Every structure is written in structure tokens, then in C-alpha cells.
């Protein structure tokens with residue numbers, strides 16, 4: 130069957146503040162577009178074979194008619210409870226162990242025992258020259274920078290610099306998240322996770338200096354290929370499973386898995402980036418955050434979520450890679466939530482049984498029965514028959530040839546990223562001129578104290 134390609138749209142991550150929207154209107158039409166430059170209503174949003182269209186007569190599609198959502202098929206008629214909860218600080222909403230149905234499991238490893246590997250003090254913002262803009266996200270932008278005074282670009286002198294506007298972070302109530310992003314990335318180290326080297330702040334922004342991952346987003350490669358074979362999908366998903374297994378061993382949940390946050394390095398291996406919603410959670414947490422198409426039923430229902438939400442997202446990612454678009458989507462976030470809670474999935478007829486099996490196992494609406502969240506945890510995922518034959522150790526040592534080797538001419542090559550203009554100097558003051566010494570600067574900067582670690 131020749132299915133049409135999904136449009137190159139992308140969803141932005143949901144900031145917390147969306148929870149304060151009145152829920153009588155569909156939630157957040159503004160974030161329905163997955164392409165920052167593609168406004169809702171400007172073109173086709175729903176691919177013809179998505180659940181948004183009636184293809185029930187199409188013989189190549191099998192509809193999973195079993196009710197998959199055990200908690201009742203209707204979306205919450207009133208979501209204001211979630212909306213009102215948004216006003217509460219997220220950290221105050223973590224359940225404590227007495228309230229929990231099951232006692233929270235201690236992490237296998239404690240993040241505070243890991244070494245902080247950030248370079249502090251030796252580098253300053255003015256050491257870097259801005260070479261390009263790699264991406265814009267929900268809260269800021271990511272620049273390609275090179276250390277001044279170095280000639281040939283190399284992985285030692287080219288970096289991605291994530292720039293976030295402090296006033297926006299405060300306005301969107303993301304202070305906690307940004308500080309968690311820094312703390313977590315300063316201590317984790319894994320071959321499939323982006324490296325954070327240093328952080329800075331100036332009078333306007335905070336900055337995170339990351340390894341530059343030159344091969345572009347998996348999103349771009351997937352849209353170009355339309356869909357991946359199960360073998361290609363297995364390669365990418367296996368690396369993500371290893372990254373999640375590592376993060377979960379510290380009780381870190383990632384919460385924003387999607388092809389936009391997966392970057393290909395020069396050898397074609399994925400690096401997980403964007404830890405803006407990552408959090409250490411011993412049991413469950415309540416913040417509605419993530420990207421609509423990838424949210425698990427328990428996040429949508431404000432039922433408290435934990436690691437199982439990441440395993441759900443693996444199911445969505447696996448489906449999106451094999452089919453070419455996510456299993457649940459619609460023009461509005463609210464429409465997406467309705468479909469997720471209904472749980473009706475269209476299965477292309479040519480999808481093989483094992484692929485369907487693993488996706489279904491990840492997309493179990495009851496998180497206590499969801500693959501990854503069962504007795505054996507992440508190991509159950511590695512042992513699933515769909516992964517039979519994968520040499521996990523060789524994969525982690527990056528010894529397996531990747532399916533797409535991105536062509537990059539030099540280490541500052543930005544061909545795999547959209548060509549966006551450079552920001553005006555006034556928006557990145559600390560990169561242009563050295564500002565006052567931090568102590569003095571902070572006296573004039575009312576939000577500096579909220580980002581003390583930067």
C-alpha cells in the first residue's frame with residue numbers, strides 16, 4: 130500500500146501554563162502545529178490515513194476495535210481541575226510515599242553521587258563566536274558557536290548553545306524545569322545523550338553549552354524517508370531504550386520523547402537532547418507537560434505519571450517511525466487527547482505481527498500492564514522478541530553501522546538544520562560584550578537569583 134506522507138508538521142512541547150487555559154474551548158490550538166512556521170489552518174494537518182479521517186473502508190488498514198482504554202472511553206468532560214491545579218507550583222504536587230498506592234522504588238543509582246562534569250570558571254560567553262542558528266524551540270533558540278581563535282572547526286571547538294530568555298522562563302513558569310535540566314545534564318553521561326559542558330547567564334538569558342550534534346533531527350530524516358523499515362526503526366528505538374534505561378536507573382523521567390528531540394550524530398547514532406521536562410521522580414508527578422501526540426493517558430487524565438509515561442512515548446515513536454505519522458493526531462490538542470483516551474489505533478495491514486505486538490505492549494492504557502513498567506522494568510523491553518538478535522553491548526559501544534550516515538562536510542556544517550537568521554546582538558548581549566561582573570549584574574537583574582547555578 131502506498132500511504133501518503135505525513136505533512137512536515139511538528140508539535141511544540143506544552144508549557145505548563147497551558148494548563149491554565151479554560152477547558153471549555155479545545156485545549157491549545159496554538160500548539161497544534163508541529164512546525165513552528167506552520168500555523169494551524171494553513172494547510173493539511175491530518176494525513177488522509179490518520180485517525181482523523183474515515184478510512185474504515187480502506188482494506189489496507191485494520192482498525193483495532195477492542196476498547197483499549199479501560200478507564201471509560203470519554204475524555205474528561207471538564208478538565209478545569211487540571212487547569213486549576215496549574216496554579217500550584219509543580220514541586221508541591223509530587224505525591225509523597227504515604228499517599229502512594231505502591232511504595233516508591235528507590236533509584237538503582239543516585240544522581241547526586243555522580244560527578245558534576247561541567248567546566249566552571251574557565252570559559253566565558255565572549256569566548257564564543259556565533260556561526261548560525263540551529264533551531265528554535267518552545268522557550269528559546271539553539272545557536273551554533275565556535276571557540277574564538279580556533280581555525281579548523283572540530284568537535285573540540287564547535288558547540289550548540291541553547292539560549293533561553295529568563296523573562297519567558299519566568300512567565301511560563303519553567304524556572305524549576307530549567308534548573309532541573311541543568312542539574313540532570315550536568316551529571317548524566319551516556320553515549321546516546323547530548324553532553325552539557327558549561328552554563329552561563331547574562332542580563333537577558335541563560336545559556337547551555339552542549340555538544341553539537343550535526344546530523345539533524347530524526348524528524349527531518351523520517352519525513353524525508355516517509356517511514357522506516359522495521360529494521361531501521363529497531364536500530365533507533367534500541368538506542369532510545371538504552372538511554373531511557375540509563376535515565377530511569379536514576380529515577381529520571383524524560384517526558385518529551387519525539388523525533389524532534391532526537392539528533393543524529395556524525396556516525397548516524399541518536400543523541401537525546403532537550404531535557405526541559407526531565408525530572409527526578411521517585412514515584413509519580415502531576416505536571417501536564419510533554420507534546421500532545423506523545424502524552425500517555427495518565428498524563429492527560431492528571432492521574433499521576435512516572436516512568437511508564439516514557440514507555441508509552443516509545444510506543445508512539447515506534448508507530449510514527451514505522452507508519453510515518455503518530456497513531457493519534459488531530460488539528461487540536463484536545464482532539465488528540467480524545468483519541469488517546471479512546472485508544473482506537475489504525476494498523477496498516479502490512480505491519481508484521483511482532484511490530485504490532487511491541488507497539489501495543491507499549492501503548493497499554495493501563496500503565497501497570499505496560500511494557501517497560503512490568504516486573505522486569507526496562508529489561509523486559511530488551512527481552513521482547515521484536516528485539517531478538519540485537520547485540521545490546523555492541524550497540525552501546527557504537528559498533529553497529531547506523532542506517533543513515535548523515536553527510537557532513539565539516540564539523541560546523543549546518544546543512545541538516547533549517548537555515549534561520551542569526552539573532553540580533555541586542556538579544557544575546559553577553560555573547561557580544563562582556564557584561565558587568567556577575568555580582569553587580571545580578572543587582573540589576575530581578576530574575577537572576579532564580580538561576581543562581583547558571
Ligand SMILES: Nc1ncnc2c1ncn2[C@@H]1O[C@H](COP(=O)(O)OP(=O)(O)O)[C@@H](O)[C@H]1O
Nearest residue numbers: 263264266267268271289339340341342389403
Ligand atoms: N546539541 C545540539 N546540536 C544540534 N542541534 C541542536 C542541539 N540541541 C538542540 N538542537 C536543535 O534545536 C532544537 C531546539 O532545541 P531543544 O533543546 O529541543 O529546545 P526546546 O526545549 O525549545 O524544544 C532541536 O530540536 C534541534 O533541532
Ligand SMILES: [Mg+2]
Nearest residue numbers: 266389390403
Ligand atoms: Mg525540543
